[in-house]
Amino acid sequence: MTKTVFCRKYQQELEALPFPPLPGKQGQEIQATVSKQAWEDWQALQTRLINEKHLNMLDPESRAYLMEQMQRFFDNQDTDQAEGYVPPTQAT
Template identity: 60%
Template sequence: MANTVFCKKFQKEMDGLDRAPLPGAKGQEILQTVSKQAWQEWQLLQTMMINEKQLNLMQPDSRKYVMEQMEKFFKNEATDKLAGYVSPDDIKEL
């Protein structure tokens, strides 16, 4: 049986991750407070950000930026917009 967590993104009990996605305390925090669905959605957004903004994750500034955007995403705060991106919710409204 999958473990469940109270997801801070969706504000309800949901299936949790199988293991910490990052090392250290931040990984443990995510494991305990972020659902599998929220993590998958973040991974898609993160990939788009890295590609669109041509980030090099070997650079400390790029890693810091991605971590800041991740925190905003999980807190349901506005993340940086990507040029040309249309969310699935926006498509439904058209």
């Protein structure tokens, strides 16, 4: 049986992450409050932000920026978007 979690992003019971996605307390908190789907959606946005804004993951300021955006994303607050990103159209 699949483990579920009440997702703070989508406000419903959804499939849980199988393990903490980050080390330490923050990773455990995310595993306990964020669904697998929300984490995958965040990873897609994170990738666009890194690429479009040319973030350097060795730079502490870039990492802090992404952590802030991640918390805003999971809390359903406005987040920065990749300028020029056009989502793929869905076939009808």
